[in-house]
Amino acid sequence: MEKNLNIGIVGTGAIGRTHIERINRKLQGAKVTACADANLDFCRSVAEKYGLKVYENGEDMIADDKINAVIVTTLDAFHEEYVLAAIKAGKFVFCEKPLAPEAQACRRIAEAEIAARRQLVQVGFMRRYDPGYRQLKALIESGEYGSPLMLHCAHRNPDAPGFTTDMPVENSMIHEIDVLRWLIGENYISAEVVFPKTTKYAQGALKDPQIMYLTTESGIRIDVESFVNCRYGYDIKCEVVCEEGSLNLPEPANAMVRSKASRMTPICRDWSERFIEAYNVEFQEWINSCRAGVVNGPSAWDGYLGQVAAKAASKARDTQTRIAIKTEPTPDFYKK
Numbered sequence: 381m382e383k384n385l386n387i388g389i390v391g392t393g394a395i396g397r398t399h400i401e402r403i404n405r406k407l408q409g410a411k412v413t414a415c416a417d418a419n420l421d422f423c424r425s426v427a428e429k430y431g432l433k434v435y436e437n438g439e440d441m442i443a444d445d446k447i448n449a450v451i452v453t454t455l456d457a458f459h460e461e462y463v464l465a466a467i468k469a470g471k472f473v474f475c476e477k478p479l480a481p482e483a484q485a486c487r488r489i490a491e492a493e494i495a496a497r498r499q500l501v502q503v504g505f506m507r508r509y510d511p512g513y514r515q516l517k518a519l520i521e522s523g524e525y526g527s528p529l530m531l532h533c534a535h536r537n538p539d540a541p542g543f544t545t546d547m548p549v550e551n552s553m554i555h556e557i558d559v560l561r562w563l564i565g566e567n568y569i570s571a572e573v574v575f576p577k578t579t580k581y582a583q584g585a586l587k588d589p590q591i592m593y594l595t596t597e598s599g600i601r602i603d604v605e606s607f608v609n610c611r612y613g614y615d616i617k618c619e620v621v622c623e624e625g626s627l628n629l630p631e632p633a634n635a636m637v638r639s640k641a642s643r644m645t646p647i648c649r650d651w652s653e654r655f656i657e658a659y660n661v662e663f664q665e666w667i668n669s670c671r672a673g674v675v676n677g678p679s680a681w682d683g684y685l686g687q688v689a690a691k692a693a694s695k696a697r698d699t700q701t702r703i704a705i706k707t708e709p710t711p712d713f714y715k716k
C-alpha cells in the first residue's frame with residue numbers, strides 16, 4: 381500500500397462536512413487536508429474546525445501536487461468542471477451523485493477519462509454499499525426465489541427546501557435509478573412519471589409526491605414513490621417480488637420500545653443517519669482502492685447511464701407520456 385492520501389474537497393456544505401468528519405475521524409488511510417468552496421467565509425470556518433488548508437479556487441487546489449485525490453460535493457451543476465480538472469491533473473476523484481445534471485456532461489466526463497486511459501472517477505451512489513441492498517442482491521443472485529417480476533420502492537424525505545418539480549427524479553430517485561439497475565442487473569427500456577394529489581406542504585409549484593415507473597429489458601416493472609415532504613422522517617423502502625418469494629430491504633436496526641399501550645421504533649431523520657454505514661464502507665473502499673491505484677466503484681459510465689434514464693423520466697414527467705430509454709453498449713474501457 382502507498383502512503384496515506386491527502387484529499388482535497390470542493391464543496392464544504394452539508395454532505396461535504398459529513399465526509400470530512402468520517403474520513404478524518406473514523407476511517408483509515410487518508411485525511412482531508414484541504415478545501416475550497418464558492419462560499420469562502422463558510423469554507424474558512426469549516427477549515428478552521430478540521431485544520432484544513434483553504435484554497436480560494438477549487439481548480440488550484442486540485443492542481444496542487446500535495447493533493448493526491450479529490451472529493452467533489454458542490455451543488456450538482458458544478459460537479460463537471462471539478463471532475464474534469466481532477467482528470468486533467470491525473471488524480472482520483474470521488475464525485476457525489478448525480479455525476480452531472482445533463483447526460484451530455486456525464487458523457488464528456490467519461491470521454492475525458494477514456495482519453496486519460498485510466499479510471500479515475502467514482503460516483504457517490506452509496507446505496508450499492510448499504511448492507512441491506514447488498515443482502516437483497518445476494519438473495520436475488522442466489523436464484524432461490526426465481527426471477528424478480530416487480531419492485532415496489534419508496535424514497536421519502538421529511539422535507540426538501542428549495543426543491544422544484546424536476547428534482548424528485550433528478551436529485552432523489554437517481555439513487556433508485558442506479559441501485560435498482562445494479563440490483564437486478566438489467567437496463568431500463570422505458571419510464572413514466574405520474575403525479576398523485578400534491579401535499580399541502582409542497583412549496584411553490586413543486587409537485588410532490590411523484591411516482592416513477594420503469595420497465596426493464598426482460599419486462600420487470602418497477603414503481604418508485606418519491607415524497608420529499610412526507611414530514612415524518614427519512615424512509616426508504618424496496619420490495620422485490622420474485623416468482624417464489626418477496627424480498628424486503630431491511631430497516632436499520634433499532635430497538636422497539638413498548639410504552640403507553642404502544643409499540644415504537646424510531647425512524648431516521650435524514651440520509652446521513654439512514655445510510656451512515658453505506659457512506660463509511662463506500663469511502664473506506666474508495667480510499668483503499670485509490671491507495672492500491674485501481675478504482676472500481678460506480679463509474680462515470682454508471683453516472684452517464686443513470687442520467688440518460690433520469691432524463692427520459694424527466695421528459696416522461698413533463699409530457700405525461702411513456703418515454704423509451706435507449707442504453708448504449710458499454711465501452712470496453714468500462715467492462716469489468
Ligand SMILES: NC(=O)c1ccc[n+]([C@@H]2O[C@H](COP(=O)([O-])OP(=O)(O)OC[C@H]3O[C@@H](n4cnc5c(N)ncnc54)[C@H](O)[C@@H]3O)[C@@H](O)[C@H]2O)c1
Binds near residue numbers: 391393394395456
Ligand atoms: N449521496 C447522498 O446521499 C447525498 C446526500 C446529500 C447530498 N448529496 C449530493 O451532494 C452534493 C452537495 O449537496 P449538499 O446537500 O451538501 O448541498 P449544500 O448546499 O449543503 O452544499 C453545497 C456546497 O457547494 C458549494 N458550491 C456551490 N457552487 C460552487 C462552486 N461553483 N464551486 C465551489 N463550491 C460551490 C456551496 O457554497 C455549498 O457549500 C449535491 O450534488 C447532492 O446531490 C448526496
Ligand SMILES: O[C@H]1[C@H](O)[C@@H](O)[C@H](O)[C@@H](O)[C@H]1O
Binds near residue numbers: 651
Ligand atoms: O441530495 C439528497 C441525497 O441524495 C439523499 O440521499 C436523497 O434522499 C435526497 O432526496 C437528495 O435530495
